[in-house]
Structures are given as structure tokens and as C-alpha cells.
Amino acid sequence: MTAAPSRRDYSLIGRDAKLAVENGLSAAEWYHTDVSRKQMKELMQRSDGPAIRDTAIWIAALVVSGAGAAWFWGTWWCVPFFFVYGVLYGSSTDSRWHECGHGTAFRTQWMNDAVYQVACFMIMRNPVTWRWSHTRHHTDTIIVGRDPEISVMRPPDLVRAILGFVGVLDAWHAMSDMLRNAAGNISAAEKTFIPQQEQPRAIRVARIWTAIYAVTIALALYSGSFLPLMLVGLPRLYGAWHHVMVGLLQHGGLADNVTDHRLNSRTLYMNPVSRFIYWNMNYHVEHHMFPMVPYHALPKLHELIKHDLPAPTPSILAGYREMIPVFLRQLRNEDYFLKRELPPTARPYREEFHNDAVAAAAE
Amino acid sequence: MNDWVEACAAEEIDEEDVMRFDHGGRTFAIYRSPDDEFFATDGLCTHEKIHLADGLVMDDIIECPKHNGRFNYKTGAAKGAPACVNLKTYPVKVDAGKVLVQIG
Numbered sequence A: 001m002t003a004a005p006s007r008r009d010y011s012l013i014g015r016d017a018k019l020a021v022e023n024g025l026s027a028a029e030w031y032h033t034d035v036s037r038k039q040m041k042e043l044m045q046r047s048d049g050p051a052i053r054d055t056a057i058w059i060a061a062l063v064v065s066g067a068g069a070a071w072f073w074g075t076w077w078c079v080p081f082f083f084v085y086g087v088l089y090g091s092s093t094d095s096r097w098h099e100c101g102h103g104t105a106f107r108t109q110w111m112n113d114a115v116y117q118v119a120c121f122m123i124m125r126n127p128v129t130w131r132w133s134h135t136r137h138h139t140d141t142i143i144v145g146r147d148p149e150i151s152v153m154r155p156p157d158l159v160r161a162i163l164g165f166v167g168v169l170d171a172w173h174a175m176s177d178m179l180r181n182a183a184g185n186i187s188a189a190e191k192t193f194i195p196q197q198e199q200p201r202a203i204r205v206a207r208i209w210t211a212i213y214a215v216t217i218a219l220a221l222y223s224g225s226f227l228p229l230m231l232v233g234l235p236r237l238y239g240a241w242h243h244v245m246v247g248l249l250q251h252g253g254l255a256d257n258v259t260d261h262r263l264n265s266r267t268l269y270m271n272p273v274s275r276f277i278y279w280n281m282n283y284h285v286e287h288h289m290f291p292m293v294p295y296h297a298l299p300k301l302h303e304l305i306k307h308d309l310p311a312p313t314p315s316i317l318a319g320y321r322e323m324i325p326v327f328l329r330q331l332r333n334e335d336y337f338l339k340r341e342l343p344p345t346a347r348p349y350r351e352e353f354h355n356d357a358v359a360a361a362a363e
Numbered sequence B: 001m002n003d004w005v006e007a008c009a010a011e012e013i014d015e016e017d018v019m020r021f022d023h024g025g026r027t028f029a030i031y032r033s034p035d036d037e038f039f040a041t042d043g044l045c046t047h048e049k050i051h052l053a054d055g056l057v058m059d060d061i062i063e064c065p066k067h068n069g070r071f072n073y074k075t076g077a078a079k080g081a082p083a084c085v086n087l088k089t090y091p092v093k094v095d096a097g098k099v100l101v102q103i104g
Helices: A015-022 A037-044 A049-071 A078-090 A092-102 A109-123 A127-139 A158-166 A168-182 A196-224 A225-230 A241-251 A270-279 A284-287 A293-308 A318-331 A355-360
Strands: B006-007 B017-023 B026-032 B036-044 B057-058 B061-062 B068-074 B078-080 B092-095 B098-102
Touching: A015 B078, A037 A158, A049 A078, A049 A225, A078 A109, A078 A241, A078 A293, A092 A109, A092 A127, A092 A241, A092 A270, A109 A196, A127 A196, A127 B061, A158 A168, A158 A241, A168 A196, A196 A225, A225 B092, A241 A270, A241 A284, A241 A318, A270 B092, A284 A318, A284 B017, B006 B017, B006 B026
Parallel strands: none
Antiparallel strands: B006 B098, B017 B026, B026 B036, B057 B061, B061 B068, B068 B078, B092 B098
């Protein structure tokens, strides 16, 4: 399960970061499927309706499952309630954070901001830090040394990936970062993507969150019960599995250091419950190519441009069937990746940009 | 250098939309507001030099197509991260159905 040290330097202030800037991989021009301005304008249109409906369902389900879990606390009947509450708290907030961070979920900006702040707290991502890290993720998607959100590096650390399903390492790092930020410390890596004028805000949020967790822990100690922590904080661990399950599929096993989202991102079909939790981010090539399109319009965008994209992976299970063998092979050859085949109707990859990567895939 | 330059015909831009205009090696964005007024700004987002003409106009706001940074296109003011630096704006007038921009 372990491999030789990577030739890739994923540090944001390391060798590959400098190389990516020097060789033009950073802030590069990316491939886009042709879509007419008229069609794109229609797809980009914002609306409060779908996100208000979905947020009302989400909050109602959180309240009912949380109340049920508390009511049945101390009996086995609380388990299914915590199962639902955990996924809503520790997984669906991944997509709420994401979409509201883009500002596309609602037309009304304060609604995006409100859901963004709540979701960030639940998923334990500092709303300032992660807004800027995600900006970089879209500028330099899976560019080694530039993208701070590469979830599985090469060669893959499979133990770390598996631990992600119960959120242990993520929560540990999130808590460490929160306390460090609350102490007024912004790391060198964070300084590479958070503008200086935004850094005090990251510190302020970290201090507020530290206070909320301190009150929760105090409440647990005072009441002599784990229940407050089961409702605030711990769901990020026991409910993380769904967002990790679908999140690994976004880019896992695909190319790095390329400037075509068709090569480094995966679109797949999945069941409607997972799509509700994930807010349609299974259309991941489409999202990266056109991040202005709201989650509720992604299925329509997919229909419009699928002739130019690799065939979607048919299910979550199929995604793991194609991704896990790639991870295992990368333990021996970290340059290996899965090259997504394009349909005959697609414009070809610009191989001159991706020669090294393509050669590795053919290994 | 304060000449008025013809950018496009007024009818070429829909209401609540934006259009790219290149002139003299520079690129601009021309806007038509929902209340049928015209405005002009620099054409590239101040965050990462993306063409704003591919973005979305909502009321007084232009949203960058790459990272969703927001500007008030009437004043140039940056209104939402990752846009932090204001856009430069230019005077615009409509004459005989043509949109003219004063490029300083």
C-alpha cells in the first residue's frame, strides 16, 4: 500500500510550482467546447427557486434527523437518524460550500453567502482560505505544485484516501489549521493564494469557530454526554463518506499537468439521492469547463456538449472499477493514468500539449 | 487621445448583456443595462485577465466567467472575491444607433 517517494513536488512553494509558472502550465488557456453565446447565456441564468427548494428540504431533513437522533439518544434507534444527519452535515455541505462559493446556487447573493458560511463551518473549511484555494483549483486544475485541492497525489497514498471516508485526517488538519489561524498565523502556502487584505478575515472566522467548538465541548462536559459533539463537529467524521466517495471520482486516476478538462476530470451518472447530496457535481467536466453554469442547469449543459466529451462513466461503482486499478498501478509507475477516450464527434485533444502525459498513459 | 471610437451598433448588444470590443491592441467590454443604457470597461478581469465579455450580466453586475469575480460595470467597483481591484471604466454615448467609447 506504500510506494517510492514521488518525483512530483506538490508543495505550493516548491520546485514544480515554479516549473508550472515557467513553462506556461499555470494560468494557461484551457480547452472549451464551442457553445453559442445565446445558449450559454440561457444556461448561466441565475434563479433562486431551485436552491431555495433544495435548501428548505436540506434544512428540514437536518432538523428532523437531528431531533430524531437526540430523541432516541442512548438506544439503537438513534443510529439511522445519525446516519442521515451525518451525511447531510458531513457530506452535503461539501457541495453547498462549493456551489455557494461560486455564487451560482442562488441569484440573490446574500443567500449564497449565508449558506456558504454555514456549510463551511459544517465541512470544516475556512470560508476565506477555501474560497481562494478553490479559485486556484479552477485556474490550475490538477497542475502539480499549483492546485491546492489535489485529493489523491501520485503515487497515491491509499491509506490516507481510505481514512478520508471517515474524515479523520481532514478533521485533524482542519482543527490544526483553525487553531493556527485563530492564533493569527497564516502559513507560507496559504499566503500563496490568499491575498494579504483577505488574511485578517480568515483569522477572524477561525476565532469564531474556535469559540463555537469550545462552547460545544463545554456543553458536553457539563451535561456528561457526547450528544452535543455528535450533533456539532463529529458528523464531519461519521458523515464524510459520501462526499469522499463522489469527490475522489472528480479527478482520481486521470491526467495531471494538462490544460483540457476532458483529460483530467470525470463526468459520471449517479442515482438521484446522491445527485441531491452532491448538487449535480457529477457533471464535473462540464462544471470545470463552464463554472458559471448553476448546478441545476448542468444536466442541460451536459446534453448540449456531450458529443465533445468522453463518454460519461455509467455509475459510481463503474467509476471505482476504473479508478482503483489505476491507483494500484500508480504505486509502481506514478506517471501512469487513465486516458479518457473521446467520441468520434469530439474535437481531438491537442496532443502537442500533452505528449509526455500521453506517452505515460500508453505504458 | 480622447477621441470617441465606434465600438458597435447599439442593436448588436441585447439588453442586460455584454460584448467584446478590441481596439488599438486593447480589449474592452461594452455593456447594455436592463434599462437600456450603455457602459464600457476594460475587457479583462483584474483578477486573472479573463475576457469579461464571456461572463454574465445581472442588473448592474458583470460576473467573470472563470472565477465568478463580480464588478459593478457602471462604476468599475469590484464587488465580490476573487475580484479585488476595480475595473477601469470609459465614457460611452450612442449616436445615430452607434455605440461610441471615449478611450483615454
